[in-house]
Amino acid sequence: MQKHLFAGTALSLALICQPAMAQDAAGPGNSAGDRAADQRPAGLNVITVTAQRREETLQDAAIPINAATGDQLELAGVVDATALNRVAPSLYVVNGGGSNPGYFVRGVGNFTNNGYTNPAIAFNIDGVYIGRPSSTIASFLDLNRVEVLKGPQGTLYGRNATGGAVNVIPNTPELGVLGGEVSGQYGNYDAYQLTAVLNAPIGERIAARLAGTVSERDGFYDDGTGDADDLALRGQLLFEVSDTLDIRLSADYSTTKGVGPGVNVDGVYAFSPFNPGATIPNWNFVPAPDNVSQPFTGIHTPQAGEFIRDTATAAPLYSPVTGYAYPSRDDEFWGMNAEVNLDLGDLDLVVIPAYRESRLDNQFNGAPFRGAVQQDLATQFSIEARASGALGQLDWLLGAYYFDESVSGLNSYNQFSTVSFNRFDTDTESTAVFGRLTYNLTEDFRLVGGLRYTDEARSIDARVDSLAGVCLIEPAFGPPSCPQVPNFPVGLTLRDTLEQLDPALFPAGSPLNADPIAGAFPYGPFGMTGPQALLIATPTDIVRDSGDEEVTYRLAAEYDITPDNLVYASFETGFRAGGFNITVGQEEYEPEYIDAWTLGSKNSFFDNRLQMNLEVFYWEYRGQQLAALGVDGRGNNSFYTRNVGESSITGAEMDFQFLATPNTLLRGNVQYLDATYDSFSYNQVDLSDATDPPNFLTPVTGCDATQVLGPQRSFDIDCSGKPALNAPEWTLNLGIEQTVPLGDLELTGTFDSRYRSNRVVGFAYLPTSNSGDDLTLDASLTLRPVVGGWRATAFIRNITDEAMPTLRQVGAGNVSGTVYEPPRTYGLRLGYEF
Template sequence: MHKFLATSSAIAIAMTAQSALAQETQDEEPQVRTSPALNTITVTAQRREESLQDAAIPVDVATGQEMQLAGVSDATALSKIAPSLTVTSGGGANPGYFIRGVGNFTNNGYTNPAVSFNIDGVYIGRSTSTVASFLDLNRVEVLKGPQGTLYGRNATGGAINVIPNRPELGELSGAVSLDIGNYDSVEISGMANIPIGDSVAVRLAAAHNAHDGYNSDGTNDADDIAFRGQLLAELGDTADIRFSVDYSEQNGVGPGITIVGNYNFLPPQVPGRNDLPVPGWAFSPAPANVSAPWTGVHAPQALAFSNTIAGAPLHSPYEGYAYPFRNDNYFGVSAELNVDLGGADLVVIPAYRRSELDNQFNGPPFKAAINQDEAEQYSLEARLSGETGPVDWIVGGFYFDEQVVGTNSFNQFATISHNTFDSQTESFAFFGRATLNLSDDFRLVGGLRWTDDSRSIDAFATATAAVCLEHPVGRPPNCSHVPTLPVGLTLQDTLDQIDPALFPAANPAVAFNPDGPDGVGQVFPYGPFNIFAPAQFGPGAIIAITPNTTRATDGDTELTYRIAAEYDVTPDNLLYVSFENGFRSGGFNLAFGRETYEPEFIDAFTLGSKNRFFDDRVELNIEMFYWEYSGQQLAALGVDANGNNAFYTRNVGASTIMGADIDFQVAATDTTFIRGSVQYLDATYDSFSFSQVDLSDPAEDPLNFLRPVTGCEATQVATGPTDPNRSFNVDCSGRDALNAPKWTASFGLTQEIDLGDFVLSGTVDGRYIASRQIGFNYIPLSRVDDNFTLDATLTLADIDEFWRITAYVRNITNEAVPSLNQTGSGNIVATTYQPPRTYGVRLGYQF
């Protein structure tokens, strides 16, 4: 019902405005259409309004219309409009963002994103991909590199600014659109701008977007609704205030993964064991009908393949993948007060946001992962800007208070991590930036930001492992008669689903003591009682449950800064050079022995030039960059100090990132526009290493028996063959950074044809991405080949642009573009893909 109401409201909003407008505009003269050479785009990336060509910073910008043509309806598709940006989504509601190799594969309730996400000027602590953010947009700005002064908090990789259209005083206007395409895609949206007198205006927007799953098992679908309302009021001649409220939902199935194969353990006596690409492990590819892109783990043939796999520690077939779902909602309210104080301008932005996540997913290959998180944040930013003699200045303060309360479960068939947590973050920052105008053409810029972050966590987690007790000679253990662990949000939910008859000694659903010593497992015999089994007498397996309590407080205080010089060679040609640093605060993990991680830091040098030539018909922007990245945080699957599976953030090392970025636009004629960009990127890990517990049995297994599944160098660390604390040092130094293709390029053409009272326009856009690493373990499958995708649109509109009809095809060649590679349960490897070929028709009417 709520989806029907949202769809109906989108139509009603637009039609109400249409009816009123028709009475006021029926006698007006028709508008005269003009064709400027190149448009001037206004940005606020430096907390002030300026043209994109005057902004002496590296930034990509896409207007709302450009994003609509490109099919960007949420954060997961932003890489289409920013070549330096990579967005990953392996499951649930937590996408990962990388800019030039700086980022995270995913974010959860207790990790920090490396790329700052800002909606309408409000910093978002949980960068979930809400559809409300992309509703009735003016533009999206993607800032590249650390933002250590004006944005500051955790923005080591860059910032994404999502900026909606504001209410317009004295203007009655509206729009409605309907988009119908393959995969039963339906998107309907509406907008109305309604004046209330001369000094107040309201802007309302709503949308409903739905399509079937891109994967054959129904995953990778959409079922989203969104609403935003804004009120703008002038408070006299020197002040105005704007209120904004938004609500959105993401429902349906959610993201999915496709299985490509699995790694099988090879005992040391197998010849060539250590000469494989992944030493000690042989890769078994899945059948073609399982590994084909956009298949999905729940396709019948994929489930049949998974049932043939039985991995450690239980060695029971992987049956019973739980089907995913999403039921996530987001709410936000904010205000923006602007006051002209005479010689200075004051901006105050208070905001509140809440997200409630309830989703179940399979990526990486899990039986099920369940997230039930609720995040609340309060923020306040105040800025004062002005001019004093030759100095333009801005000073401000920022306050952020966030609490995330969550209950999560990660089931890998034979192992489960359950946790509950209460994570709190409080951040204060004071910042300032000054521009000294030494002449009309030459400027020096300096900025500082002092940030004080404090954080705390109160969490309880259990790691549950079912372990097969067989110790056969010459073959792997086999506990196919012992069931894998049921899916449950809590440990009690899981244990209650197991037949008590499978516990011959004590039922852990009753006997487990959650107040037992942290890191010490409580063991329960598990499985049918084998009386005649020659290899093992008694129960088939054991269940070990290890509790871990994390109660901690910590914090970081940092001073970051920016220095720059800007020179206007001509009014249309800008040259700039800058240095800026940034940091991302440390945090906590719910993993025994790995409870904390440290901040990361980045230093960025930039030399850039922005140019317009030939009366604004040619635009050429060039940026060269050199970044030094240290203490890099990376969140990925691993094992804790006890050898239990865990997802945690670790500081893996340092990297050097350098390259060049070229963007261009050409108005070849008044009706022919050419655009493109090329980025060269050399991102290499100077050091990348971490320690991993050796999961073999020191009493029975020799050294180097059970090596980690990685393509990196793995060196055994032990005092001797029976060292109970032996481990591996994994070293990926010298490898390419993750999600950092050497070359990225895009090219586009727009052609308009004047048909008298109508205009026909077509666009063609292509995007090339070179080979790259998309998986943490550097296995061969995580290195993917280069890809090229092609999109096209054809639009017919009346000359006044009241109505338009657009036909579109995206990913014309149906290119399978991998976005994430993960290794999960039973060393099953799975890949997530960008959307396949989609096509449809969009009808739009505005007035």
């Protein structure tokens, strides 16, 4: 509490860098597409954005959007997609394991993604939609800016997204310019980063731009997890074929290696049937001791292993929970794309073809698994064409889009006494045509209409081999217990796993002798009455085809009250197509839909020294898809997408920046969010035996669970009325930037703060699913010449070393784990531009 009081006092003195980034600091200035650009007086700069497929300043974009320049991203320490929430208050990025980040905007999103799920937030790099969010981790190299659009993108963007879009836009080659930049950074956790950029002319009409970066860092967690080992390269060629035609070619390559994300142990939900004092019905939370639960300790420390071994048991084998597999990561991504711009006088044509490939090879613990192994190959081809022009008072844009993605994967999810082995091939083909019309009723008043038709076809061919160890020793009191029967080792395939077991554990013969490997096999040493356990292997084939088609649209009105004051109102629809799960009993899910009403205003005052933007919004969300850990039809933990219901999302956002003096910049952002599930329900299989009484082995959830009796008992789980996930009621960002002239040098200091109220970061709404409120402070000092290219920056982020949970969920053995945002980091960065 004292720490928060201190930080709260600091809040009254400073404003944060992020919303400033999100709206205006040190952008490239006014573009040719800026309405009233020549009328805007000197003062604050604005960022030029292309979120509406045209160049305009951020202050003139009549849409809900945040943006940050490449320099601002560097100063904030945003070196990959997982740190984007530092520059966009509405955006949350979480990573539960491997290379599968999840994105949320105002409660709309997924905890994580895999080879057969689609994100709610569209991720676009250099104008190309990225189907697998995993391949966004190492793409932040030599950036011009990042744009974060809030709300459904149902008209202009590649594949429809219900929550928003993130546009990552690199710097492009400049004709006739020879220059570049080199920089190096070193900090705590033995972290370093080396970056080089070169722009070079090749004749009068050709230019090249090359960029590369390498970064490494020791793990944030005591067990060595949470490290970084990244490489990224990009090369571009720009051809000015004529005064009306230019072609830009781009290729990039990146790798992500090392250990990968870490997870902390909070405690264990232990079975405590019909205990009136239990934390939740039939389950009592046993908190881990301080030397285990202390943030950034890690699941692989000896003390964490001892606590889990002594406290947790994993049904249905009930053997000691020991031997978590240590994680590793070796991922590779590359892609090629082009942009063709043709000026035909009254018509501008843009064509963007692209090909991308990602290879994932991960082993991770995720929501405390013994070990999850992921080997995926994803390839995608896309092409987008847009034509735009004007006819009298009508501005028009027409476009077409085609996307074809194939993913082949081998995954296994080991939860000690159960393992799911997945082999899958998926194909997705999406075709769309779209258009937008802007009718200028007057010079200051415009009506906008957008329409998109999307047709998506998809297929899956998958094989699931489920492996379970079932203990047959049931004492008179207490749960079954098979301490002499080992849990399953970690392997990529069923055969890999079984080959690691001692053949003596199969007194009736090894399952490896069976073809296919299916059925029940005596497992473990014989007891007085026979085998102590059974090994049960169950194969399932999932072969399905499906598709969706939908029309989405946008209606808006924009009015320039003055050249510096804009108001707008819009209604937009969005949808996200359905899909498949490799989960028994949950093989398919349906599309989701969202309707969004927005009323906004963007304003410049006092000769453009104060900019203040306001937004009020209301979203209706139907058929909501949520990808999270759950229980499949056989009682095994599984990650899958389900349609959980409906929600209403209401809120307001205000951001500003104020050039108080020529050398003092204040900036801030405040968001209020009321995101509530009007309807949130699903059904889960009952894992108890038929001889057990009703409401005995209830689900581990903080929601209402109602027993459903029948041939197969189950529970109806109702979370209606709960707050949306990753949707804090209050977000407040404040910061100050002060420049001090020192003769031929200048010293610039920044002090930034960010407050977020409590948010739910765990799907099950358990008492341990909350983050609590947090407040972080960042600071930096930059010294550079007034004229010249070098600079030196000292920085410290998360000054008070706040532990900020980004994901909390229960895994194998009902072990509760937490993933954190980075702890305190500091360092020195040196750079030189030439």
